Amino acid sequence: MSRRQLKKQYNELLLSFLLSGAEDQLYSAQQLGKWLIRHNVAPEDIIDLHLEALEGHVDVPEPVRISFQLLTEIMIEYGIAYREHLFLRNKQQQLESEIEVAVTMQHTLLPASIPDAAGLDIGLISVPSKKMSGDYYNVFQLEDHLLGVAVADIVGKGIPAALSMSMIKYAMDGLAAWARKPAEMLRQLNGVVERNIDSSMFITMAYGAYDTSAHRFRYAVAGHEPGFWYRSRTKRLADLPGSGLALGLQRDSIYEEYELQLKRGDLIILLTDGVTERKVGDHFLRRSELSEYILDLIGLPCQEIVDSLYRKLLNLSNHELPDDHTMIAIRRTK
Template sequence: MSRSLLQKQYDELMRSYLQSGAEDHLYSAQQLGKWLLRHHVAPEDVVDLHLETLERHVELPESVRISFQLLMEIMIEYGIAYREHLFLRNKQQQLESEIELAVAMQHSLLPASIPHPAALDVGVISVPSKKMSGDYYNVFPLEGQLLGIAIADIVGKGIPAALSMSMIKYAMDGLAACAREPAEMLRQLNGVVVRNIDPSMFITMAYGAYDIKTHTFRYAVAGHEPGFWYRAADNQLRDLPGSGLALGLKRDTTYEECTLRLNQGDLIILLTDGVTERKIGKHYLGREELHAYLMELISLPCQEMVDGLYRKLLNLSNHELPDDHTMIAIRRKI
């Protein structure tokens, strides 16, 4: 709408309202106000338009005309603040669009499906505390009836975490030759992380290769939250052994490789610290307490177990999720 057309419409609205004062004119005024907002017309321009139009219909006393000068000065300052608000709102909308794009990109980095070999029962859950997660996981087939299992926690949130996740994912794809050697995989990934992320950031990770023929799990740990190992023979849940420096802290770090052999019914659990670092009432969840909750669910199929633990912890923590919650459970069935 041109300036002349706007003046004409406002003139007609003013004349009709001064003559009848009908309620339907107020509705027309509201619609015009919405149009002015959509087209970012400054408040001082609206005041100027109103004064020009009013002078064409009524004779204004000098005191009223002078008062409009005061109002105009006020609206100029208001208009500056209004334009700043519009600028910030547009930037916020742009940022939200970029975040949505980053969230979609991040989802594409996670596996669309998880393999379920006949000899194994597999369960996975990953719930972000906010829109963007700092957790990464993958369960993928390797040659020779091996299953690669990865779980990582990127220190930090938001877009930097998403970028770091993509780096881990594509670095692992490029290091396929190391996929059967967990300690070497972490050593190579550490080199990638050291070279490519800010020194203030680091990544904790556990990576292993499960041999479906021998039911042997070889794995290495880089500063990651200890997992669990359940032995069906004695109905005991233990912490998974193994430790190492987080990725990105020190160049040329080497990692220890651990080996477990699972018997029928045995179970391994990998998780991020979002599972363990929960405030329950006035205290924080301890490993022994988490042991007890896991043992209540240990006989369930793996997916039901990880889902059930998530729901239980969420209820106990008053439905607050302070950190991303990711968990992988794998049980030998036969």
């Protein structure tokens, strides 16, 4: 629509409204307003358009004419701010669309299912605190009697964390030769992370290999939240031993390997600090409290344990999830 056509349409609309005041003219005005917004017509230009049309139909008193000058000056600043708002809103919509694509891609990095393993009951839960998660997990088949189990927490959130997650996933795929040796796997991953992420970031991780024929779990830890080990014979829950520098903090870090021998009914739990670091009432959750909650659920199947614990902690923390919550539970059943 040209300037002349716009002026003609506005004149006709204003005259019709002045003569009849019909509500259908208000609807037409709303549609014209939407068109003006879509075509980025400035508010001060609309005021000039209105004054020109008004002068064509009525004798505008001088004070009213002068008042339009004041309104125009106000609308100039308003128009600048409004156009900036539209620009930022469009950029926000574009960013949200890109984040949705990134979230979908992030989901493809995580396992779609847990492998069936003879003699094991496995439960897994991972809930992001925001759209994009900073937690990585995987349970995968290495060979007939060997499962790989990984839990990692990327310090940070959003797109940088998602990029780091993809790096961990594909680095592990490329380091498959070391998958049976947890300490060496972490050493190799540390080299990849140290070379490829910003110095302000790092990644904590626990990685292990579970031998389903001997029910032996060998693992190594890189600055990660300690897991739990439940022994059915004593009915006690203890912290999993293990320490080491987080990935990316120091070149050529060396990691120690640990080994557990699981008896029938024994259970190990790997988790991220989003499980433990939350406020409950007027205090932060104590590890002793978490242990009690786990023991209350210990007789349930592993998937029910992780699901029920998540719901309980969510209720206790007033349905606030300040960090990503990831937990893997593995029990020997035979």
